[in-house]
Amino acid sequence: MEQIKRYAFEGEVIEVPLLWDEDTQTYVEDYKSVIENPIYSPSGRPVLLTIEDACPYTDLADDDPASIDCGSCRHYHQFPGSLLGVCRNEQRRSGVKPKRTKARAKKEDTT
Numbered sequence: 001m002e003q004i005k006r007y008a009f010e011g012e013v014i015e016v017p018l019l020w021d022e023d024t025q026t027y028v029e030d031y032k033s034v035i036e037n038p039i040y041s042p043s044g045r046p047v048l049l050t051i052e053d054a055c056p057y058t059d060l061a062d063d064d065p066a067s068i069d070c071g072s073c074r075h076y077h078q079f080p081g082s083l084l085g086v087c088r089n090e091q092r093r094s095g096v097k098p099k100r101t102k103a104r105a106k107k108e109d110t111t
């Protein structure tokens, strides 16, 4: 039977797969599985690792050059005690066609 951890966030329940860890003899969140099989909240919000590279729609919380990942973004809500969190950016919601933001346009025009 697959083990699941559930997080409640803004009225949604988000399910994260677990795996058995022999070293600690406990179930831990299966980050590898989440990377290989991305998961979404019921309304289509992506669930991401805090260390994922920031996307073109990021709104970084500061100008620190080290702020390069989702964990540094104002749209990111990290689950307590987890390396996972929800992206609340509507541009990243599954099924939403992204708008061409200024940052996105600049990136696309330089590549």
Ligand code: SF4
Residues within 6 Å of the ligand: 048, 053, 054, 055, 056, 057, 058, 059, 069, 070, 071, 073, 074, 075, 076, 086, 087, 088, 089, 092
């Ligand atoms: S908008 Fe979402 S996917 Fe993009 S950097 Fe922010 S949290 Fe990550």
